[in-house]
Amino acid sequence: MTAAGADGRRRTAVEVRFHGRGGQGVVTAAELLSTAAFNQGRSAQAIPSFGSERTGAPVLSFCRVDDRPIRSHDPITTPDAVVVQDPTMLHLPGILDGLRPDGLLLVNSTREPGELGLEGHQARVVTVPATDLSRERLGRPLPNTLLLGALAGLTGVVSLEAVQEAIRARFRGAAGDLNAALAADGYRLATESTSAATPEGESRAQAG
Amino acid sequence: MLRQVEGSRAIAETVARCRPDVVAAYPISPQTHIVEGLSDLVAEGRVGGCQFMMVESEFGAMSACIGASAAGGRTYTATSSQGVLFMAEALPNASGLRLPVVMTLANRALGAPINIWNDHSDAMSQRDAGWLQLFASSNQEAVDLHVQAFLIAERLHVPVMVCVDGFVLTHAMEAIDVPEQEQVDALLPPFRPLHMLDPDDPVTIGAMVGPEAFTEVKYLEARRQLRALDVVQEVADRFRDVVGRASGGLIAPYRVEDADVVLVGLGSLLGTAADVVDELRDEGLAVGALGVTCFRPWPTDEIRAALGSASRVVVLNRAISVGAGSVLGAEVRLSVAGTPVIVHDVVAGLGGRPVTRDLVRRLLTDAVAGELSDHELIFADLDAGLAARELEAELEHEETSR
Numbered sequence: 212m213t214a215a216g217a218d219g220r221r222r223t224a225v226e227v228r229f230h231g232r233g234g235q236g237v238v239t240a241a242e243l244l245s246t247a248a249f250n251q252g253r254s255a256q257a258i259p260s261f262g263s264e265r266t267g268a269p270v271l272s273f274c275r276v277d278d279r280p281i282r283s284h285d286p287i288t289t290p291d292a293v294v295v296q297d298p299t300m301l302h303l304p305g306i307l308d309g310l311r312p313d314g315l316l317l318v319n320s321t322r323e324p325g326e327l328g329l330e331g332h333q334a335r336v337v338t339v340p341a342t343d344l345s346r347e348r349l350g351r352p353l354p355n356t357l358l359l360g361a362l363a364g365l366t367g368v369v370s371l372e373a374v375q376e377a378i379r380a381r382f383r384g385a386a387g388d389l390n391a392a393l394a395a396d397g398y399r400l401a402t403e404s405t406s407a408a409t410p411e412g413e414s415r416a417q418a419g
Numbered sequence: 420m421l422r423q424v425e426g427s428r429a430i431a432e433t434v435a436r437c438r439p440d441v442v443a444a445y446p447i448s449p450q451t452h453i454v455e456g457l458s459d460l461v462a463e464g465r466v467g468g469c470q471f472m473m474v475e476s477e478f479g480a481m482s483a484c485i486g487a488s489a490a491g492g493r494t495y496t497a498t499s500s501q502g503v504l505f506m507a508e509a510l511p512n513a514s515g516l517r518l519p520v521v522m523t524l525a526n527r528a529l530g531a532p533i534n535i536w537n538d539h540s541d542a543m544s545q546r547d548a549g550w551l552q553l554f555a556s557s558n559q560e561a562v563d564l565h566v567q568a569f570l571i572a573e574r575l576h577v578p579v580m581v582c583v584d585g586f587v588l589t590h591a592m593e594a595i596d597v598p599e600q601e602q603v604d605a606l607l608p609p610f611r612p613l614h615m616l617d618p619d620d621p622v623t624i625g626a627m628v629g630p631e632a633f634t635e636v637k638y639l640e641a642r643r644q645l646r647a648l649d650v651v652q653e654v655a656d657r658f659r660d661v662v663g664r665a666s667g668g669l670i671a672p673y674r675v676e677d678a679d680v681v682l683v684g685l686g687s688l689l690g691t692a693a694d695v696v697d698e699l700r701d702e703g704l705a706v707g708a709l710g711v712t713c714f715r716p717w718p719t720d721e722i723r724a725a726l727g728s729a730s731r732v733v734v735l736n737r738a739i740s741v742g743a744g745s746v747l748g749a750e751v752r753l754s755v756a757g758t759p760v761i762v763h764d765v766v767a768g769l770g771g772r773p774v775t776r777d778l779v780r781r782l783l784t785d786a787v788a789g790e791l792s793d794h795e796l797i798f799a800d801l802d803a804g805l806a807a808r809e810l811e812a813e814l815e816h817e818e819t820s821r
Contacts, residue, residue: 249423257592282690
């Protein structure tokens with residue numbers, strides 16, 4: 212993913228913003244993505260945007276991946292991808308701010324992208340039912356690792372294997388294996404949905 | 420070895436490798452992850468015989484560090500914001516008694532209004548406490564500065580504060596090399612206290628000094644701080660020789676040699692500044708950036724030399740000296756006094772408002788175009804409309820209640 216930046220310099224960074232609620236692993240998602248990118252020899256930086264966070268409150272985090280050393284720690288304002296871990300937050304102010312017109316909006320939802328009320332947005336919209344699938348595998352609604360797998364499949368910013376390696380390094384034992392399997396689910400759903408994308412660029416990744 | 424790790428965790432592991440005897444701390448955001456990490460490392464038996472003291476307050480933390488240091492132990496603590504204010508009574512005791520305590524200040528705004536986010540007002544509030552103050556521009560430098568801080572502190576017998584931007588650095592996960600135990604051991608010999616409390620050989624530490632000698636004690640303290648200018652640089656050089664990485668030292672100039680306009684700042688905003696300087700250089704503007712790594716003692720000669728060829732300097736300060744300007748701006752002005760350099764004093768990035776590329780770019784291009792004020796404090800990221808409305812209401816209230 213390279214494109215000329217507004218300043219004319221060759222843009223080499225891929226920037227992702229994660230939205231969700233406290234307890235859904237929003238910060239962990241950005242950290243896992245940064246670790247996966249690091250595992251692939253790239254520069255990566257994960258930064259949470261903390262408030263006085265508590266379970267259920269809106270949380271966001273950032274991950275920046277680049278081929279060059281990353282010197283700046285400023286927040287990401289024009290992300291290449293926005294991941295929404297909680298579908299009830301989709302229409303809160305700020306969620307879609309700055310998303311690049313050629314960018315990706317990845318939403319944890321059981322609905323079709325066309326049913327999300329996002330008409331008028333140029334970005335590509337993909338939905339995956341991450342809550343349902345994580346509940347099936349983990350017994351808990353933790354959507355972040357499946358979404359990371361989907362993000363890997365849709366953008367190629369990191370490989371599935373690198374995501375799984377990062378997950379297993381973070382969560383030992385069964386939790387690591389189950390979350391790595393969820394990432395694989397997400398990857399599969401996303402890559403299947405890519406081939407089935409509608410002409411409008413919207414697609415829903417079906418389970419199973 | 421480079422690892423993808425959170426800044427706080429890397430700092431905790433580095434401090435552990437410095438083999439402290441006592442860590443005393445009270446948790447406060449955004450310092451929390453550092454002391455939690457150290458608490459875990461101590462509990463896992465990975466910090467030798469180190470004692471982790473969970474104290475009742477920051478005042479207790481600094482007091483415990485002072486006692487432990489006076490008893491001959493290598494001591495460490497960390498805090499933020501109001502936490503360092505609660506230590507304030509004890510801080511000049513650590514420096515006045517020549518106790519080489521090392522502290523991380525995870526920089527956060529001072530309330531009220533309560534605000535947990537990053538700026539430098541906590542560090543500025545303690546600039547005259549007699550502690551050395553080093554500012555980290557990145558997490559790698561934050562880690563490296565902690566090793567250097569123990570070295571400097573124990574060489575001169577002065578306490579050292581390592582200032583690390585809260586959340587922006589402490590909570591950022593990135594590739595960081597924590598110096599190996601062998602490297603730290605090669606740099607940092609066992610602590611040899613200047614004087615030591617020992618029941619078998621009783622001495623008094625901290626006796627009263629009256630008007631007959633107090634000035635001389637303070638003079639010696641001031642001379643010691645200035646001597647630290649040499650030691651800070653020597654230690655940075657030594658660190659580079661052993662670890663193979665340039666970090667620390669007094670100042671961090673970036674493309675200033677032929678720069679017409681130079682931005683001066685502290686901490687993590689320097690990474691953003693370097694990116695913007697590169698962009699503007701590509702566009703043909705002669706700009707540069709100057710990081711002040713060692714804020715106390717203040718390296719006047721080095722600052723003056725680094726800004727020598729500039730015609731304008733933009734001081735970007737993440738703290739305000741209410742009623743005056745900025746602390747950093749005033750120091751820079753004094754350093755270039757008598758030269759034709761024009762200084763623009765800017766306050767921005769208070770209470771967690773990010774210092775963005777756009778802001779840095781606008782400040783530098785405005786300075787090049789001669790469009791920045793050189794006589795009044797510039798609030799670069801102020802919501803001017805909101806502020807004007809509130810000010811009007813405030814004045815109206817004063818008028819009606821007279």
